[in-house]
Amino acid sequence: xxxxxxxxxxxxxxxxxxxxxxxxxxxxxxxxxxxxxxxxxxxxxxxxxxxxxxxxxxxxxxxxxxxxxxxxxxxxxxxxxxxxxxxxxxxxxxxxxxxxxxxxxxxxxxxxxxxxxxxxxxxxxxxxxxxxxxxxxxxxxxxxxxxxxxxxxxxxxxxxxxxxxxxxxxxxxxxxxxxxxxxxxxxxxxxxxxxxxxxxxxxxxxxxxxxxxxxxxxxxxxxxxxxxxxxxxxxxxxxxxxxxxxxxxxxxxxxxxxxxxxxxxxxxxxxxxxxxxxxxxxxxxxxxxxxxxxxxxxxxxxxxxxxxxxxxxxxxxxxxxxxxxxxxxxxx
Numbered sequence: 001x002x003x004x005x006x007x008x009x010x011x012x013x014x015x016x017x018x019x020x021x022x023x024x025x026x027x028x029x030x031x032x033x034x035x036x037x038x039x040x041x042x043x044x045x046x047x048x049x050x051x052x053x054x055x056x057x058x059x060x061x062x063x064x065x066x067x068x069x070x071x072x073x074x075x076x077x078x079x080x081x082x083x084x085x086x087x088x089x090x091x092x093x094x095x096x097x098x099x100x101x102x103x104x105x106x107x108x109x110x111x112x113x114x115x116x117x118x119x120x121x122x123x124x125x126x127x128x129x130x131x132x133x134x135x136x137x138x139x140x141x142x143x144x145x146x147x148x149x150x151x152x153x154x155x156x157x158x159x160x161x162x163x164x165x166x167x168x169x170x171x172x173x174x175x176x177x178x179x180x181x182x183x184x185x186x187x188x189x190x191x192x193x194x195x196x197x198x199x200x201x202x203x204x205x206x207x208x209x210x211x212x213x214x215x216x217x218x219x220x221x222x223x224x225x226x227x228x229x230x231x232x233x234x235x236x237x238x239x240x241x242x243x244x245x246x247x248x249x250x251x252x253x254x255x256x257x258x259x260x261x262x263x264x265x266x267x268x269x270x271x272x273x274x275x276x277x278x279x280x281x282x283x284x285x286x287x288x289x290x291x292x293x294x295x296x297x298x299x300x301x302x303x304x305x306x307x308x309x310x311x312x313x314x315x316x317x318x319x320x321x322x323x324x325x326x327x328x329x330x331x332x
Contacts, residue, residue: 039283040332041188042066042097046181052169055161058104059170059177061090063185065330066098075103079170081163086174093178094185095282096332101174105166116155117148125150185332192327193277199320199327200273203294206313206320207266210301214259217307221257257304262297269294284331291325 046061071090073083090099125147133140148154273290276283298321302314 039189040185044181044185046177048173048176050173056106057173060102061181063097063099070098073101259301287328
């Protein structure tokens with residue numbers, strides 16, 4: 001009867017915790033909803049090489065992990081006035097990471113380059129050639145074509161364009177590069193999510209083992225206590241001890257090692273973790289916070305554990321939790 005009473009006590013504590021969670025809306029099973037996972041990795045590369053109106057737009061974007069959205073734009077000085085618009089477009093699509101944007105524009109159209117002759121320099125070359133001819137007694141046969149080929153005589157300069165002229169084409173090319181890097185980040189994000197969900201399922205499975213194990217811990221403690229008492233009293237069988245005192249000791253132990261509330265909170269955290277993984281937008285920071293709460297509950301269970309099986313499960317859970325934390329650091 002005493003064993004049944006202790007088991008019933010542990011089960012009542014667990015059911016009470018579940019009821020409180022339902023009452024305040026924090027508890028639900030991970031399998032109760034269907035999810036479409038959309039998280040992105042922070043690592044990716046995108047490139048666009050386009051020609052609009054005889055101008056070639058080459059845009060490259062690369063991103064790596066970062067706590068915030070840090071965008072660095074490298075482009076011709078003539079386009080500096082467009083940098084705020086470029087930053088706004090990048091940050092609206094790539095929510096997190098250290099993002100480098102490289103922009104190059106080349107004008108390839110006929111008539112888009114001016115050619116100038118450096119006449120003072122050409123005259124200086126001609127004078128020098130005449131002096132060389134006079135001093136050496138040779139004929140000065142240098143023609144205009146020969147002088148034109150001398151260094152810096154002919155100067156080419158591309159036709160300048162204003163930011164207003166290239167803005168629409170530049171933004172179109174930028175959107176193509178962003179689309180490519182987004183697809184890469186999403187593909188990487190799907191791989192990360194698959195691994196995170198698999199490890200989360202493993203944590204949930206170990207939690208279920210703890211649920212089954214928790215009521216047995218005080219029962220086994222009672223058996224060990226009884227065996228120890230029988231050993232100590234083997235030679236003093238005439239001594240009468242208080243049976244109620246032993247049951248009180250078992251009840252106190254059961255209360256100290258009760259982990260039912262922690263198990264319920266863990267189930268709630270796992271559900272929140274799954275919901276967050278299916279959410280839109282930047283989720284990395286929120287996931288990190290949820291993992292901190294999961295780690296806190298696991299540590300509490302470990303500190304209460306007075307059972308080798310529970311301790312081993314806690315160690316395995318902490319190992320998998322650390323692996324999940326490493327993966328989440330890569331999510332935007």
